[in-house]
Structures are given as C-alpha cells and as structure tokens.
Amino acid sequence: MSKWMMGDRFDTVYPHKGSIKALWETKWKFCSQKSIYPFHDGSFEDFEPIFEKLIADNINDPFTDAYTKTFLPIVDNLEKQATQALEYGHPDRAADLYRRASVVLRIARFPYVSPTTRPDNAIKRATFDRQKDLYLKAASLWNPIIKEVIIPHTHRAANDGPSIPLYVRVPNEASASNPVPVVLLMTGLDGYRPDNSQRTHEIINRGWATVICEIPGTADSPADPADPESADRQWTAVLKYMAQQPEFDMSRVAAWGLSAGGFYAIRAACTHRTQLAGSVAHGPGSHHFLNPEWLAKVNDHEYPFTITDCWAEKYGYSSTEDFIKNSQKKFSLVETGVVDQPNCRLLLLNGVNDGVVPIEDCLVLFNHGGAKEGRFFEGMVHMGYPNSLPVSYKWLEDVLSPNITEVKN
Template sequence: MPQWILGDRFETTYPHKGSIKALWETKWKFCASKSIYPFHDGAFEDFEPIFEKLIAENINDAFSDAYTNAFLPIASSLESQAAEALNYGHPDKAAELYRRASVVLRISRFPYVSPNSRPENSIKRVAFDRQKDVYLKAASLWNPIIKEEIIPHKHAAGKDGAQIPIYIRLPDEASHGPVPVVLIMTGLDGYRPDNSQRTHEIINRGWATVIVEIPGTADSPADPADPESPDRLWSSVLDYMAQRPEFDMTRVAVWGLSAGGFYAIRAACTHRDRLVGSMAHGPGSHHFLNPDWLRKVNDHEYPFTITDSWAEKYGYDSTEEFIQNAQKKFSLVETGVVDQPNCRLLLLNGVDDGVVPIEDCLVLFNHGGPKEGRFFEGMVHMGYPNSLPVSYKWLEEVLSPNKTEVKN
C-alpha cells in the first residue's frame, strides 16, 4: 500500500461525514455564508431554511428524493420573483433571482447527474433540467450573454451520442475579429451552468469561453466506458470551434476542473497540436483509481460518498468492479497516454487533497514532456482560493502574453 502524502488523514473520517447536520454545521454553512464552492453565486438566506428543514426531518441521504424535494419550493419561489421582476421592467433584479434559483437547484441535484438519467425516473435529472432553464434565463440578461449551442458529434463512434450541448460566451472584442478561447472541461458535480464567475473573468480579459461536460456526467454524449471517447469528443468540439470566425484557433487553452482535470491532462497529449496550453486543476491521473485510495476516499473531504458516482461516471455497473478494474483501464499512466509529448500543461492542486491525491500531479513529472506545477501547502482539493490568481495569471501568459495585466 502506498505511503500517501496525505499522511494520517488518509485513515481519518472527516468531521462533516455522517449527517446533513454535521455537513452543514462543520462545512457547508460557512461555504454558503461566503458564497464559495459549491454555493458560488448563491445567497445564504436561500439555503439556511432548507438545511434547517433537512436537519429537523433527519434527511441525510443526498441521493434520496426527499433531499432534492426539500430545495424545490425555494427554487420555485425565486423563479416566480424573477419572472415578476422582469415583468415590471427590472432585468438586473430578475437576473440575480434567476441566478440564485439556479444555485439552489444545483445543490438540490448534488452530487451527481448521470447522462443515463431521465426525468421520469430521476428527480435529480428534473432538478438539473430546471437549473439549466433558469440559468440560461439569467445569462440571457447579462452583457455579454451566454448561449447554448447543440453541435454535431461528427467523430462519434460506438456508443457515443450524436450531439454535444455546449455553452458559449463571447466578449465584445469578438465582433472585431477572432479572439483567444478557454475551453472549460467541467467536473463530476459542476456542469455547464456552474461557471459564471470563470466566464466573467475570461470575458473581462477579452477571451471567449466554451463549456463542455466530461464523459459520464450530465448531458455528455461520450461513452463513459470507452477510455478513448473523450478524444473523439474534443475533436468534434474543436472542429466546430474552427468553423466559428469569432475564435482564434491558434490560441485555444483548456481548463479542466476537478474530474475535468483528468481530461485536461489527456487532451494536452492527444490534442497537443491544437492547444497552446492546458490547465489541469485538481486532477486525478493514476493513483486516485488505486483500490486502496478508493476504499478510504468516502471518508475524506468530499461532502458525500463519491465512489458510487465515480463508478457510474466511468461506465461500471457496480462500484466494486470499478474499484478493482478502473486503474488498469483508465489510468493515464497505465495506458501510456502521458508518455506522449504534451503542449504546455499546468498542474494545480492543494497538497492536502483528500479527493484525488497530490501524487497524481507529481507522478506526471516522470512521464512525457515537461510539465508546470503549483501546489498549495495546507490546502485541500483544488487549492482554493490561492489557486485562482495563479490560474488567471498562467492563462494570461499563454493566451495574451503582450497584453496589460488584468486584475483578478
């Protein structure tokens, strides 16, 4: 068994585990009060009564219908208030209320929505579909707006679906000529409607953004059980982007978030000739699929259990089958993907990550081309908040090296 850098915490059950009350009081109440992950863009007053209800009714299973149902009345109230504000000529207020409703729906459908789910048999799918609807209502009132495009998956093969839903946001500069692009690869629980602040920062730098969900999550058409399906997915997305005159295809960078970081690493190798850089933020690569890690990760910092969601995300019918077999099939080290050359690749994470071990970044320095890394002592998964200024600074160097620095 590896001697994990996480040390004694590897064997520790984190204090928020075991109940919604513990999660709220030791972890999420603070996050909600500060509007930080996973409550970014949200309002504390929307969530406090919901969690008081969950605690009072002893609803502890986030995968249950009862959990999701507890959020829906407040989401509906916010939607109604937004529609009324819009009707009375207050678009800014309407946008704020729609955005808040979207965040309530985000937490209601946590921690995972499967592409195989359908509204008739999954309340989390219902909540996610509502989230997308109200989010786009909010985003349609912003300047510039976010638009959804449904594009052809022209490289689809095997069990891949035929269409790829993406979000696009273009800066004003795109009306005068092609601009750099950040291709955001989303995570296990964060999907297209969950990246507002990133798109604000990107747009403010004069770049466009394209947001795509990773295989095995949300609306992704990529076959989750096929290790090569992401390569086909990104080829189709990049081919579509190349047809758009607003995008400067000589300056495309990837930003992979959490589980999306795995795909950012892979794309840095498989699509190295089409990218100027790739940023893997909180990524797994190899060790996170080690059976020893997987048997303890549910006790660590993730709000709920994670292995069942990971198993379905990677196309397994059983969690035990995933634990026993996924590393050999999907590891970027085992499969030799990272022994290829790569484009510029930045690895970012907290050293004390209990979701994916920091070893998954470190091992990559022994494979393929040179890598860049920034790891934050004492920080957990993603290295927030310290990692964000580093993220934008690196993107500025890659995409706009001669432009005056933009403040974060």
C-alpha cells in the first residue's frame, strides 16, 4: 500500500500514456469536446483533424518539430478567415477566429516553452510568439481589451532579465476616482499569459482588474530560474508597477497562482504579505513534489507528457538527474523556511487524487507559519476542476469585494 494519500494510483501507469492515440482517445478527445484544460476556449472541429493526422503519421513525441508543424495548417486557415472577417466588417467573428487559432497554437507549443531560445526548442518559441500575436489580435477586439505592458525589472539582480511582460485588463469604469481591486494571476508550467481568457472574463465581470505574469523558468519571465529568490524580485517589480496605476486599489490586491504558479502564490503570501490582501494557491506544490520518490513516478500519472524534464529546465537545472537529486533542498518552501514566516490570507485548493503534485503539499503547510484556509476535493485530480473554480471566486469576492452582489460562475 502506498504511503501517499493518492493510494495505489501512485504506482499506476495511467491509460493515456504511451502514444498520441492513447492520449487522444482516453483523455484529450473528451477535453477538446468539452473545451476544458488544456483545450479551454478551443473548438473540437479544429483539433479533430489534427489529432487524426498525428495518429496516422505515428507522431507521438510532442517535443519534436513534426508534432508542432502538424497544427500549423489549421492555424493558417483560421488566421486567413479572421483577416477576411475584419476586412468585411465583422470584428466579433474575427475575434472568435483569432481566439480559436491561438488555442490551436497553445497545443502546438505544448507542454513547455523555455525563456531561453535554443535550436532544440526554437519551433516551440516561434509558435508561442505567434500565439501571443494572434491572441492579442483577438483580445484587442474585446470590451474591455487586454493589452500587453512591458515594464522594467526595477529589482533585477544577477541573472535576471531587464524587463517583465504583462497582460493587463481593466474594467471600463476604473479610474483614479474609482480605483478597483486587482487580481495578479501567476501562470503555470504550460499555461501562460494568452491562456487565461475565461479567468479574465470572470474577473472583469466582478469589477476587478487583472494583471497576468509568467513564473520563473517559463515563457517570457525574466527571473533567473536557478535562483529561488528571483520570483520575489519579480513580484516586487510588478507590484511597484501596479502601485503606480491610479485606477488600481492597492489595498485590495490578491494573487492567484495556477498549478506551478501555486508554488509562487504560497511564497508571495509570505514574502509579500503586507502588499497582498490574499493569495490563492491553486493546485500548488510546496515540498513533497520535489521528493525523489515522487519524481520517480510522476511521469506515469495524469500529466499528458513527461513532466520531469520540463520541471528540471524550469528550475534551472542542466540535467533531470540533478534536478531530481537536489531540487528539494534548494527550492522546497518547507526546507528553506519560507512558510515559517507569517502569511496574508492564503487559500489552498486541490484535488485529493492529484498525481502531478501530491495533496500532501497542501496539508504540510498547516503545520508552518500563519493560519491557512483550504478546500480539497475527494476523488478529483490536479487543480480539483471543475468544483474548485466556484470556491476560488467566492473566496476572492470575500477578500476583495465583500459587499459584491453574487456573480454566477
């Protein structure tokens, strides 16, 4: 019997492993039909022919150029249709087509884009850049729009980059005389700035602004992935920028870390506790997910592809073996004592059967630092979807707008 709370699943090889055919037929086809992770905002009609071709051509490795290139003809067609729709005066249709194209590009560059462009990941980086371009074309037609803001990294050190790119969406009614609460979204290992449309819709509908930023070691983050404290410097710079926006109410700022971003939501709840009214750590790792015993089995679990190689690069290791051996001592929020500090209000959310990061990573935090809040969903996997989303929004409403009229999710 496994010592992990997920029980016998810990030693189970999940049925979608081994081939694109198995992944599509046992997992991703359903996700695509329902427009749920990682196909949220996408259309099944776009993906079905792509996966039929991947299966027919026996392309099983998502890290190859052949995998990514299979998606691009569909993108080309959607982009062409979007351009024509704009020319004929149909901006809503154009926005919809650009959105669909950007979701196809999301899966094409899935599962991971490194901040460093190398020959072996150049096509993923180029695909991500195209995704951002088409996504912003869609978002520029929304009301209110999403805009990209590139700010100086005012607290950079050592190997940090010079600037931090953000996506910002602000309610039309926000102004210096009517400042609004702000949700700082911290993205994940495979979900980046262009992958959070529904969250921004929900946030805007509540009268709040949102600022979206990528986490160290992913996408466009300038933070040194090998330095555990680089995230602290990044959030300090981002919060400094936010404080300079008169339409933001800095007394009502909440962080929301998604999956791998949940790790940073926990950390920020401690390191930036005086600047945050609250923090949601959604599907977070904190300590045990870096345990070599866990890492020896995690690639067999629910994540669509191999995850340890991506984690190794994300945390600044040159080899997966070095990551597995040494990362817990260096990055664990327990080992480093980060969570022994006081914290702002902190909500921990996850599924009890999470096979990406163990539920133990939430439970261990109740024995460290300040008081925590938690909601854990029996029988559910990573992130606790879909049941965790209403809990997230209700908690944020209580923190940011306790007098708000209830909004249905």
